[in-house]
Amino acid sequence: MVLHLSQGHLLEWYSEKKRDLPWRHTKDSWKILLSEILLQQTQVSRGIEYWIKLVERFPTPQAMADAEVDEVLHLWQGAGYYSRARRLHALACQVCLPTEQGGYDGILPTSSAELLGLPGVGPYTAAAVASIAHGEPVACVDGNIRRVMARQNKSLNPSVKEVESWATSTLFTNDAGNWNQALMELGATVCTPKRPKCDQCPVSKTCSGQSDAVSFPQPKKVKRKRLDLMCELRYDSTGLPHLVKRGNNGILAGLWGPRMEEEIDVDALSFIGEIKHVLSHRDIFVQVWLGSCEKGIDPSTVALSSLDQKILALGGRQ
Numbered sequence: 214m215v216l217h218l219s220q221g222h223l224l225e226w227y228s229e230k231k232r233d234l235p236w237r238h239t240k241d242s243w244k245i246l247l248s249e250i251l252l253q254q255t256q257v258s259r260g261i262e263y264w265i266k267l268v269e270r271f272p273t274p275q276a277m278a279d280a281e282v283d284e285v286l287h288l289w290q291g292a293g294y295y296s297r298a299r300r301l302h303a304l305a306c307q308v309c310l311p312t313e314q315g316g317y318d319g320i321l322p323t324s325s326a327e328l329l330g331l332p333g334v335g336p337y338t339a340a341a342v343a344s345i346a347h348g349e350p351v352a353c354v355d356g357n358i359r360r361v362m363a364r365q366n367k368s369l370n371p372s373v374k375e376v377e378s379w380a381t382s383t384l385f386t387n388d389a390g391n392w393n394q395a396l397m398e399l400g401a402t403v404c405t406p407k408r409p410k411c412d413q414c415p416v417s418k419t420c421s422g423q424s425d426a427v428s429f430p431q432p433k434k435v436k437r438k439r440l441d442l443m444c445e446l447r448y449d450s451t452g453l454p455h456l457v458k459r460g461n462n463g464i465l466a467g468l469w470g471p472r473m474e475e476e477i478d479v480d481a482l483s484f485i486g487e488i489k490h491v492l493s494h495r496d497i498f499v500q501v502w503l504g505s506c507e508k509g510i511d512p513s514t515v516a517l518s519s520l521d522q523k524i525l526a527l528g529g530r531q
């Protein structure tokens with residue numbers, strides 16, 4: 214038998230214990246969207262730092278649409294997963310089109326169905342923004358909620374459909390925004406992956422899996438891929454590196470950095486070391502070769518990935 218969560222207990226706990234995060238003080242859907250996109254793959258503490266910078270520079274979709282994508286990438290530097298920044302810029306441009314051209318005249322649409330049609334917005338982000346900013350009674354499903362659901366129901370490997378159906382059936386429709394945030398906050402701070410604090414949990418009474426909580430859900434097996442690259446790190450006589458802007462596809466798309474290929478001609482270059490860079494599903498190994506060039510670029514004026522920063526640090530001249 215599946216017991217339903219005590220909505221009152223969870224909401225009361227959330228109102229007392231929630232972390233004080235800056236985006237929890239606004240109902241501005243653009244600012245909430247920025248926080249949701251940042252938090253997809255960036256830790257909360259770093260997310261706050263980037264969110265403040267983004268909100269200050271781009272307080273509206275129009276402010277971002279008026280900027281070049283390079284400026285958004287530069288501001289995003291260090292937050293990782295740069296495709297999010299490119300899609301966010303594309304989203305702002307689409308929102309700022311006139312309605313007759315498929316846009317929204319600069320105002321973010323309010324419903325989850327319309328938000329879902331924008332670049333980079335998936336079902337989770339659409340539901341989070343629509344429920345938090347506008348109270349739409351729609352359930353969110355993320356990794357935190359999946360973990361709470363799996364433990365509440367002793368479910369080893371719940372499918373997306375099962376988690377969605379559980380989240381919808383437990384949703385507190387009168388205050389969906391706070392409800393969704395309360396469930397996610399529970400997963401992030403109490404029902405954590407390794408050491409759940411069941412003695413502090415407001416919904417422990419309905420939890421079937423708490424005696425063996427860490428067994429639920431089963432960890433997913435992630436196959437790691439390896440990518441080997443060679444990098445040509447050239448400096449001019451003043452110590453500035455030669456940097457190129459990468460194309461629009463691939464893991465470092467749109468960012469600047471020293472030339473990197475699967476194979477380069479190393480005649481007249483000297484090997485200075487290898488760098489390992491770990492992404493969520495991929496390990497990148499870069500052999501770095503040093504040489505000279507006529508004219509370099511000041512790295513602080515362009516958007517660099519953290520991999521490129523490591524390469525420049527190995528070169529030792531930035």
Ligand code: SF4
Nearest residue numbers: 404411414417420426
């Ligand atoms: S009782 Fe423990 S396992 Fe169950 S939801 Fe609460 S924290 Fe998670």
